Structures are given as structure tokens and as C-alpha cells.
């Protein structure tokens with residue numbers, strides 16, 4: 183073992199009370215940093231999940247360029263408005279290559295094509311405006327988690343079997359197995375059967391959305407093989423904007439939207455929350471650093487006799503300063519490892535404490551070992567830096583002054 | 588005659604800038620290998636100042652110092668540290684062991700400083716030295732759990748571990764009782780005889796001085812007398828170093844009796 187390390191360890195071991203207190207101080211500081219970090223990121227994840235957990239993170243639809251529409255009509259695809267609605271969105275034609283690419287991308291977790299158009303539900307002489315959403319059931323389920331959100335019936339979306347929301351079902355007095363008539367803007371009518379009733383937790387969606395199979399929606403809406411858009415969920419929701427942009431560049435004639443644009447105010451709230459959490463962490467780090475610096479500054483005075491003797495016996499000034507740098511490093515490393523353990527315990531206590539009454543934690547917390555590792559590294563480096571001043575005093579100590587007494 | 592271990596010429600030392608203290612006023616001194624010398628003199632005569640300069644712990648205001656043939660005044664602080672570690676041993680008045688470490692670890696300290704790593708060979712040598720100074724069964728005692736005499740013996744073992752040719756001691760028995768003083772002195776004399784290590788010992792204890800090979804007397808920053816003690820008989824030595832105590836010198840008493848009375 184290096185001589186300086188040996189001396190550093192022994193000095194720390196010998197100053198038992200002092201060492202214990204500063205270690206506890208560092209540990210508590212680091213525990214607060216880790217708990218706070220975990221809490222904030224858990225809270226943010228929960229918020230973001232609540233916002234976009236079961237909705238698309240980005241969507242791709244047809245770009246409204248003259249060129250695209252010209253091309254579409256030349257190809258004979260319906261790129262014009264469907265029905266009488268003049269403000270109808272342009273449909274997306276050559277979408278299968280895009281879908282295949284998105285399916286293969288590692289960044290995506292769910293990819294679902296949608297054909298969408300408005301219509302009316304007719305029942306007992308009354309009309310309710312609705313939004314027809316043609317989907318591939320398995321793919322759509324990955325985004326909307328419809329299977330688990332059925333309040334009645336079964337998850338069957340094929341032929342004339344469709345899903346409607348709870349609010350619509352209540353208003354039109356529809357139950358599973360009931361039939362009703364769908365009227366499209368063009369005037370054509372279609373008889374459909376309620377296979378299931380969903381609750382998406384949002385009243386306006388529960389009131390207007392109707393899920394039917396993609397192929398039937400395409401036929402009823404007169405889309406041919408076109409769709410309205412591709413809806414996508416991604417692994418890292420915060421990278422959705424960059425990803426969307428990248429695909430927009432790769433595929434000519436599509437335009438993208440992503441959740442970040444639509445939730446700018448939520449995001450700015452999250453950002454300011456993160457930066458205030460960072461500020462607190464920085465001040466905790468500063469307090470730790472100052473604590474170590476002051477303890478070592480006292481220690482360098484307490485140990486000046488020892489340093490003087492060591493120097494008389496031939497210890498170089500560089501060595502004498504390393505003794506204190508090692509002490510700083512050891513305190514920082516030990517304290518922050520201890521603090522990480524305490525931080526972990528705090529998160530577990532929080533999960534347990536908030537789940538006593540409801541059986542489920544207030545929101546999920548995930549202890550992030552990588553983040554703890556970063557904090558340990560930063561705390562250790564900061565501790566070594568805080569030992570610089572005492573180390574310099576140790577280096578400049580003159581053995582003569584000590585030996586003369 | 589062997590080449591000198593130490594050659595000091597015209598060493599001066601001035602402390603302070605406003606109020607100047609001329610602690611050394613031109614000291615010339617040569618120490619040969621294997622020599623056991625004592626420096627005596629009144630308090631404030633410059634003994635500690637001289638010893639610290641000879642030990643390279645301090646730099647003289649002017650003059651030159653050669654140790655083992657090397658011009659010390661031209662070396663950097665870091666070079667001096669290495670030189671001290673390899674070639675010099677120190678024994679201080681207040682023991683100056685590291686209280687955090689055991690007797691054995693204190694003895695090993697100079698070897699750790701030198702090689703940065705401990706070695707088994709050194710550990711067994713340290714044990715031998717602790718045995719030599721009579722502390723075989725105190726090896727693992729913390730420094731603070733030893734008596735003053737024991738601590739000083741550990742310090743002697745520590746001074747010896749790197750096998751220096753010269754050991755400098757500043758009042759090594761200054762705060763030990765007379766019996767322990769005798770033991771420590773005998774030990775140093777023993778080591779001097781068996782290992783041929785040269786000693787320069789600053790002492791207030793005339794008893795120790797009297798048994799040295801050579802006595803160096805200082806007064807007001809100068810060496811006023813420098814004479815061999817070994818060659819003289821006891822009475823003559825006492826006459827030289829402490830004439831005021833030497834009421835019995837002319838009487839026909841046995842040497843031991845005279846010594847006992849002097850104590």
C-alpha cells in the first residue's frame with residue numbers, strides 16, 4: 183500500500199469522532215441528493231406517463247404539398263378530401279415502407295396505422311357526432327391499452343364489430359351486442375354491432391371515439407389503401423421530437439407531430455422542476471465540500487507535529503500534500519457510498535410508507551444505480567478538490583517549526 | 588584517516604529581519620565516521636541551530652556544508668528530503684513518534700518514506716532493532732502506550748532503520764530521569780561501537796558528555812573549545828567540562844565514587 187495512503191487511513195481512523203461525524207454529514211447530504219433525484223425523476227416519469235402513457239408520442243401524416251397531391255391524383259389514389267368536408271386532412275398513401283421502417287427501429291415500442299374520419303351514430307331517431315378510427319386491433323392496443331380499458335364486452339374489432347366509449351354508450355343507451363347505424367358525411371350508412379365498451383379515462387374521447395377495423399374504415403371513408411396517419415410510441419419519450427424530425431427528413435411527403443409540441447407548458451414545468459432540483463443538489467454538494475475542507479483544515483493543524491516529523495525523516499512536500507488529498511478522497515468515497523445506501527433505503531421507505539393506506543405507492547420510484555454512481559463520482563472528486571487547501575498547508579509546513587516545539 | 592563525514596565551514600545563521608539574532612557566527616566543524624561527539628554549552632549558545640543545519644533541516648545564512656562529500660547547500664528541498672531519509676538519523680528531545688502508529692510502524696516509517704511500500708525484510712530488521720533497544724515485547728504497542736524512555740528507544744531504533752552513517756540527537760535524554768538517561772546513553776554508545784554509526788549529541792548532561800569521544804563547547808554562536816574526551820582520564824574531563832562541580836577532583840577518590848557524588 184502506498185505510504186501516503188497508509189498515513190491518511192491511520193489519521194482518519196485515529197480521529198474517530200471527527201471522522202464519523204464528517205462521514206455522516208457527507209452520507210446524509212448524498213442520501214438527500216439521491217432521494218431527491220429519485221423522487222423528482224419518479225414524479226416526472228409519473229406525470230409524463232399520465233400524459234402520454236397511452237397516447238401516441240409522435241404521428242406521421244401526409245404533408246400538404248402541391249406536389250404530393252398532384253402525384254397522388256396521378257396515381258389514382260384518393261388524396262383529396264373524403265366526403266363533403268372541405269377541411270378534411272390529406273391522406274397518406276405510400277405508408278407501408280414507413281410502417282416497416284418504424285417497426286424495425288429499436289427506438290419505437292408501438293406502431294399503429296389509423297384511418298380516421300367523422301360521422302354520426304343514429305339510434306332511435308337521434309344523432310351523435312362521432313369520430314371513426316380504423317385500426318389494426320393488436321397494434322392499437324399497444325398504444326391505447328384498450329384491452330385493459332374495456333368496461334364491458336370483448337376486444338373484437340373486425341367486420342361490423344366495433345368498440346364505443348362509455349359516455350356514448352350511456353347517452354345512446356347502447357350495450358354490448360346492440361346494433362346501431364353509422365352515417366358517413368357522404369350519406370352512406372352502415373349497420374354496426376357493439377362488441378365492447380371502453381373507458382379511456384377522458385370524457386370527450388369516451389363520447390366520440392369509435393374503433394373499427396382498419397380495412398372497413400378505409401372502405402367506408404373512401405380512402406382506398408390510404409390511411410390518415412401512423413401513430414407511434416417510443417422508448418425515450420423525451421427524444422420523440424428529434425426522432426420525428428429524423429423520419430420526416432427520411433420520408434418525403436410526410437409531416438410529423440409529437441407530444442412535446444402539444445405539451446410545451448408541461449415540459450417547461452418539468453424543466454424548471456429539474457433545474458431547481460439540480461440547484462438543491464449543487465448546494466448540498468457545496469455544503470459537503472465545505473464540511474470536508476473545514477474538517478481537514480483543522481486536521482492539518484492537529485497533525486502538524488506528525489507532518490513535521492515525517493518531513494524531517496525525508497517525506498517530500500508533494501507526499502505530505504497527498505496525505506490530505508487521500509483523506510479527502512477517502513472521506514468523499516466512503517461517505518457517498520454510505521449515503522447512496524441511505525438514499526436507497528429512503529426510497530424504499532417512501533414506497534412502503536405511501537402504500538400503507540392504498541396498497542399502492544403514491545407514484546413509482548426507481549432507484550437509478552447509474553445516477554448514484556455519478557453522484558458518488560462527483561462527491562469523491564469534489565472531496566479531493568476540497569482537500570486541496572489543507573494539502574497545500576501540509577506541503578508548506580516547515581519541519582523546523584515543529585521540532586523546535 | 589578516513590574522509591570526513593561532515594565538513595562545515597564558516598556557517599553563520601541570522602534569525603529575523605528587523606531584530607537580528609546572530610545565532611551562529613562562523614562555525615567550522617569536521618566530523619569523522621564512527622565518531623561519538625557531544626555538543627555542550629549554555630542555553631541560547633546556538634547548539635540546536637547548528638544541529639538543525641548539520642541535519643539539513645535548516646539552511647545557514649552563509650557558509651558551506653558538505654555531507655558524505657556532497658555540497659548540501661546546493662541541493663533543492665526535495666533533494667534534501669531524500670538525502671535525509673537515506674543518510675541521516677534523528678533523535679529529538681520530545682521523542683516525536685507518530686502517536687497513531689505502533690512502535691514497529693514508527694521504526695518502519697523511514698523505510699516506507701523511502702520505498703513507498705513495506706517489505707518483509709524491513710519488518711524483520713525493524714524487529715531486530717527493537718530487540719536491540721530492549722523493546723522486543725512492546726513491538727505492537729501504540730507509541731502513546733510507552734514510557735518516555737521506551738519512546739526514546741523507539742526513536743533510536745527508527746533513526747537506525749535506514750542504516751545512516753550519522754545520527755544527530757538534540758538533547759535526547761533531556762526529559763528522562765537519570766537512570767533512563769544512562770540506559771539511553773549506553774544504548775547509543777553501544778550502537779556507535781557495534782555499527783560504527785557516528786553520533787553528534789547535543790546535551791546538557793555533563794555525564795553523557797564526559798563519556799563521549801569528543802566534546803564540542805559552544806558559546807554565543809561559536810565553537811569555543813573542541814577536545815577529545817576519550818583520551819583523557821575521568822578527572823581531567825570533569826575538570827574541563829564542569830570545574831565548578833569538581834571539588835573532589837584533587838582528592839584521592841575512586842572514579843565511581845566521584846561520579847556518584849556528582850549526581
Ligand SMILES: Nc1ncnc2c1ncn2[C@@H]1O[C@H](COP(=O)(O)OP(=O)(O)O)[C@@H](O)[C@H]1O
Pocket residue numbers: 602603608609610628629630631632633634635636637
Ligand atoms: N526561530 C528563531 N527565531 C529567532 N531567533 C531564534 C530562533 N531559533 C533560535 N533563535 C535564537 O538563536 C539563538 C540560539 O538558539 P538555539 O540554537 O536554540 O540555542 P541552544 O539550542 O543552544 O539553546 C538564541 O538566542 C535563540 O533565541
Ligand SMILES: [Mg+2]
Pocket residue numbers: 634635636
Ligand atoms: Mg536547544
